[in-house]
Amino acid sequence: MSTIDLIEAAADHLSGHVRRTPLLTSPFLDQIAGRRVLVKPECLQHTGSFKFRGAWSAISALDDAARKRGVIAYSSGNHAQGVAHAATLHGTRSVIVMPSDAPRLKIENTRALGAEVVLYDRASESREDIGEALAAERGLTLIRPYDEPQVIAGQGTVGLELAQQARDLGVETADVLVCCGGGGLTAGVALALDRHASGLRARPCEPEGFDDVKRSLAAGCIQANAATAGNICDAILTPQPGEITFPILNRLCGPGLAVSEAEALQAMAQAFLRLKIVLEPGGAVSLAAALFRKDEIAGDAVIVVASGGNVDPQVFAKALEFLT
Amino acid sequence: MSTIDLIEAAADHLSGHVRRTPLLTSPFLDQIAGRRVLVKPECLQHTGSFKFRGAWSAISALDDAARKRGVIAYSSGNHAQGVAHAATLHGTRSVIVMPSDAPRLKIENTRALGAEVVLYDRASESREDIGEALAAERGLTLIRPYDEPQVIAGQGTVGLELAQQARDLGVETADVLVCCGGGGLTAGVALALDRHASGLRARPCEPEGFDDVKRSLAAGCIQANAATAGNICDAILTPQPGEITFPILNRLCGPGLAVSEAEALQAMAQAFLRLKIVLEPGGAVSLAAALFRKDEIAGDAVIVVASGGNVDPQVFAKALEFLT
Known part of the structure; x- marks a missing residue:
């Protein structure tokens, strides 16, 4: 079976066991981003992330x-x-x-x-x-974290849901910003969108200094990170794109986006304030890109996959300081 | 039109404009509560509350x-x-x-x-x-905040959604804990459940010292609070139950529950940690009752309407201190 067929099969296996996360919006976020922002909060998934x-x-x-x-x-x-x-x-x-x-x-x-x-x-x-x-x-x-077809297939169900939800809201064309470590979620989402919502384009989002996927896409071949520790976005610090995921990303994704630690924390603060959801730094880089890289994004709407919310309270308190 | 008919009509008017909030769960919350806990996060509603x-x-x-x-x-x-x-x-x-x-x-x-x-x-x-x-x-x-049939009808759509969602999860009998100020949400939910899920019973939840509804239900007639300020649960401090809401509550609700400010803050901390949602103190008293008043609740499952999340970051930081 091709991976897109695996995604459709995974959707059947997951039905009734996985939470179908909603799409959240706020006029306040739209104002910062300069366009309509639709956020898929996978922090609300079982165990607090899309994983x-x-x-x-x-x-x-x-x-x-x-x-x-x-x-x-x-x-x-x-x-x-x-x-x-x-x-x-x-x-x-x-x-x-x-x-x-x-x-x-x-x-x-x-x-x-x-x-x-x-x-x-x-x-x-x-x-x-x-x-x-x-x-x-x-x-x-x-069970490998990303370079595993069945895992990519499961993560791809986020893309299946998004394709339907965007259509219901009348959004036909948009960048879909995805928090990216090894690329399992981004690859799965990209495959699902390619099949079911051709006007939606996945774009990987990473922390600055750990933007192996962004650089790999620009080079057209796999580039590694210099380190895999030393950034607040611990959930998405991986050595390099996967052997299985990268060819998918390279074929289907738009250019990568990279944000600073401070921008990830500010995005967490905005998610707290405007959406009432809890994001971890690595789960907020996509929202940070939507809010603070608006010149690198095209279109009237942007879709954000906010991938997880397992954050220590001390780190969350640090994000809240941006609001006081 | 009776109020229950108004609720059905409101559901039509709200369709496509209101967010259908999901039901969230966590094995960690089930463990604290000693039973299955199903949380309806109205903090994810537009403007951050059911209002x-x-x-x-x-x-x-x-x-x-x-x-x-x-x-x-x-x-x-x-x-x-x-x-x-x-x-x-x-x-x-x-x-x-x-x-x-x-x-x-x-x-x-x-x-x-x-x-x-x-x-x-x-x-x-x-x-x-x-x-x-x-x-x-x-x-x-x-537009009165609670003693207004069309407002009660709108809030009652929370109950319509709950009736369907509980049925989908196989929950036939449960207490439904509702954060209660003037009683608009609780009355609307109680009416909807009475019609569509007769095994589900609404129970108002309030801050200790401001438990006018609990005392009114116990007395069978309207009792007032001594004050309407001086508690962290600012969203639900009202002088007394409404003239329209109280007879509905008195006819349909189970006994009221009251929790302390510290318990409301602890419930906010658990919602952060286990559900990845942001609650305000007044929106967390229902979850606090589920977690910390388990002897006053019957059954294998309890449903919690977490009514809002508009909280200042300083107050939220105070809740997070319970986790460190």
Whole structure:
């Protein structure tokens, strides 16, 4: 099956298990952005981010024996929670390999959602090596965070919903800004839009200094980041675009957009004030691009996928300081 | 038309203009509450609270000449924003009479949404007197915040949505906890549930010390509050239940519930952490009751109407301190 067919199949598997997130608007955001802003708040998804979609899709696609043995994932946090919760709901076990410097809240939540958490040092160890070794040893299936067709398919259901919701609102042409780490969400959304809403174009959004996808799209080949830590947008700091995701992004996406940490925090503050939703920094870079990169965007409307809300209260308090 | 018929008619007028808010859940909240918790986040409604529903309903029910002359309302803030925005969207003008000690954010938003704001002193002046005088002088129609059938009808659409959503989730019997000031939302919800989901029972929730509705229900006749200021739940501090709303509440609601200011703040913190939504104190008393009054609630599931999210960042930061 091609990936777009996998997305349609994933939508069937996810139906009744995933939350269909609404599209939120505010005249105040429209004013800042200089155009109509439609925000899809995936922070309201189960486990607080879109990652639950891909996790559910991947686990539900396993054969019975593999699903019974369990799954393993490595993740800075949101994929971890998505896999842990989806595994528990499927009645199977999950092992999650997490960096020891991941936000405390994400580690605690992952454990509480039923996973066994194995911590590793982001600077000196490879999560891929650890994950693959544990998978072999215990007979677990590795659920990769983005370079995995079933995961991309699950994330692509965001794009299916968006295509329908934009049509219902009469929005035929718009850039769709997507928070982008390894590119699983962006690739899935791009494929779904390409099939179902050809006037909507996905554009990856990243933190400045960690804009590997933006640079890769500009170069036409995969470019790496110099580092994968040291930015407040922890959820989307990845080494480089995926081997599976990049060709999709390269074929279907518009140019990437990059924003500063301060702009991500200001976008969180505006989401608090105007939409009454909680975003984490990595889940707010798309809204930040809509609000603060308006000259790089065309059209009367812009669609924003706000991808997650798992943020420590201290970081959120920092965002609120922009309002006082 | 009876009020329940008005609700059905309001649902038609609101269709396409009001946001159908989802039902949110979290296994973490279920654990605290000791039962399944289903939260309807009306903070995600246009203008950040359910009040937009009643405002739209009332303005759309006016005859053309009256609608053209404009409307007036008195409000501590959420009704103000709802009326201002609904009036602007209907292409007419609004005058809003607000207490001078209302949260700054609510005053500013009301102006930005297109209203003329007239401030009054909550301690020495009567908002009713001011509102009625201005209405007479300028030919404006007064939109009362709760003791007004078309407003109750609009708020009742929350109940219509809930009846359907609970049925879809297989919840047939549950208490429905509703943040309650003058009783417009609670009365509308109670009427809608009585018609469409007879196993669901509305229960008003209030701040301790300002629990006029709870005491009125216990006494079987209207009881007043000793004060209408001096509590963090500013959105729901009203002198006493309405003349129109109380008989509805008395006939249809279960006993009232009252929570402390600290409990309202803790509920805001849990809504931030587990649902990724922003609630104001007065919009969180229902969730606080679900989490911290579990012995006063029966059944395997409880439904919470979280009524608004227009909170100053300083107050929200105070709620976040419960998490650190």
